[in-house]
Amino acid sequence: MPHLVILYTPNLDLSVDQGGADMGALCRQLCDAMLAVRDEADRQVFPTGGTRVLAYPAAHSAVSDGGATGIAAGLGGDYAFVYMNLRMAQGRSALTHQRVGEALQGVVKAHFATQLASRPIGITVQVDEGHEVFDAKNSSLHPLFQRT
Amino acid sequence: MPHLVILYTPNLDLSVDQGGADMGALCRQLCDAMLAVRDEADRQVFPTGGTRVLAYPAAHSAVSDGGATGIAAGLGGDYAFVYMNLRMAQGRSALTHQRVGEALQGVVKAHFATQLASRPIGITVQVDEGHEVFDAKNSSLHPLFQRT
Amino acid sequence: MPHLVILYTPNLDLSVDQGGADMGALCRQLCDAMLAVRDEADRQVFPTGGTRVLAYPAAHSAVSDGGATGIAAGLGGDYAFVYMNLRMAQGRSALTHQRVGEALQGVVKAHFATQLASRPIGITVQVDEGHEVFDAKNSSLHPLFQRT
Numbered sequence: 259m260p261h262l263v264i265l266y267t268p269n270l271d272l273s274v275d276q277g278g279a280d281m282g283a284l285c286r287q288l289c290d291a292m293l294a295v296r297d298e299a300d301r302q303v304f305p306t307g308g309t310r311v312l313a314y315p316a317a318h319s320a321v322s323d324g325g326a327t328g329i330a331a332g333l334g335g336d337y338a339f340v341y342m343n344l345r346m347a348q349g350r351s352a353l354t355h356q357r358v359g360e361a362l363q364g365v366v367k368a369h370f371a372t373q374l375a376s377r378p379i380g381i382t383v384q385v386d387e388g389h390e391v392f393d394a395k396n397s398s399l400h401p402l403f404q405r406t
Numbered sequence: 407m408p409h410l411v412i413l414y415t416p417n418l419d420l421s422v423d424q425g426g427a428d429m430g431a432l433c434r435q436l437c438d439a440m441l442a443v444r445d446e447a448d449r450q451v452f453p454t455g456g457t458r459v460l461a462y463p464a465a466h467s468a469v470s471d472g473g474a475t476g477i478a479a480g481l482g483g484d485y486a487f488v489y490m491n492l493r494m495a496q497g498r499s500a501l502t503h504q505r506v507g508e509a510l511q512g513v514v515k516a517h518f519a520t521q522l523a524s525r526p527i528g529i530t531v532q533v534d535e536g537h538e539v540f541d542a543k544n545s546s547l548h549p550l551f552q553r554t
Numbered sequence: 555m556p557h558l559v560i561l562y563t564p565n566l567d568l569s570v571d572q573g574g575a576d577m578g579a580l581c582r583q584l585c586d587a588m589l590a591v592r593d594e595a596d597r598q599v600f601p602t603g604g605t606r607v608l609a610y611p612a613a614h615s616a617v618s619d620g621g622a623t624g625i626a627a628g629l630g631g632d633y634a635f636v637y638m639n640l641r642m643a644q645g646r647s648a649l650t651h652q653r654v655g656e657a658l659q660g661v662v663k664a665h666f667a668t669q670l671a672s673r674p675i676g677i678t679v680q681v682d683e684g685h686e687v688f689d690a691k692n693s694s695l696h697p698l699f700q701r702t
Binding site: 261263264271281282284285286288289290293306307308309310311312313314315388389390391392393394395396397398399400402403 | 413414415462464465466467468469470471472475476479481485487489500503504506507510511514515518521522523525526527528529530531532533534535
């Protein structure tokens with residue numbers, strides 16, 4: 259089961275008119291985008307009952323030079339940063355990896371368009387294949403979507 | 407030194423009678439279970455002074471379809487999710503990995519039995535072997551357990 | 555682009571005179587140390603616009619035996635723990651990995667000297683090479699440092 263974890267600077271949790279980025283809405287959009295990805299055989303890549311997105315603002319952070327260059331450039335020194343890491347199961351094709359990454363990127367480009375145009379911000383999207391040595395799943399959620 | 411990180415939906419931090427799962431008690435149970443694992447030579451796998459569990463509720467999250475299917479099934483739409491990842495040092499046997507994973511699973515199955523029986527929830531337990539390119543430990547805790 | 559994530563026990567967020575460790579200042583020091591690392595060709599290893607440190611106190615945690623041995627030793631049972639993981643891009647030399655790790659270690663040893671001398675605490679510093687299957691960067695921060 260895939261999980262997407264988002265780590266970010268807490269200035270993105272301000273209200274949108276103060277520079278925030280509505281990270282709650284972003285989670286939902288990313289989850290929906292993941293659920294819509296299909297593989298070469300037109301099968302849904304991620305099971306509905308096993309797909310989730312969790313976002314965490316840092317309690318403390320330091321980004322780049324701390325603001326001086328942004329201030330000097332007239333863009334402000336309140337840098338923002340978002341790191342997204344999706345861990346998915348092993349064994350998917352390179353094409354599927356690409357489709358998944360592009361699906362996330364599509365959401366990011368739309369959701370952060372205003373931010374990218376107006377402030378110094380960096381947003382990284384990475385997809386990892388898990389290589390766990392033990393894996394167990396316990397779920398009363400997954401079966402909800404296997405009844406049909 | 408091993409560390410177990412738990413990422414979860416914040417609805418599990420409610421009081422137990424409101425649907426919470428006492429995540430603090432879970433941390434202690436998992437730590438105790440890790441300390442009790444023994445390898446093929448009957449040695450303690452994880453050093454007492456180097457074993458720890460850290461749990462993080464997400465500030466924002468999105469799980470599965472957001473609730474519609476759970477509501478339709480009469481189970482409620484307040485989905486919960488827990489992801490546990492234990493990172494341990496390289497070089498342990500496959501049997502040790504299995505014992506470690508099963509020790510965590512034993513705690514999970516007991517601790518979440520009520521939750522699994524009564525709401526849509528997914529709990530994943532994974533164990534990774536670290537492959538770090540640099541590793542340094544600084545500790546005044548570890549030596550406490552090497553004095554005997 | 556590198557990112558350093560710090561997971562730690564929340565007792566380190568107390569004020570310094572109550573046993574805290576000023577984790578905000580630590581983030582800045584670590585970021586500065588990362589920016590100062592140079593490779594064999596005397597080039598800056600990490601791009602200024604892509605370097606960041608994010609720190610997260612756990613909401614719940616369990617460390618070691620929970621305190622009994624520290625209390626018995628007269629050092630107190632309020633154990634602290636810090637886990638630092640830096641993920642950097644693939645392809646750097648072993649010497650660069652070593653320099654990066656030692657730069658972080660230099661900060662840690664100075665910043666936590668008092669803590670290490672006065673309480674049970676463990677601080678782990680690890681550096682990972684990422685092995686992502688998809689990687690995309692969106693940034694209005696990075697270009698600020700490429701204008702010269």
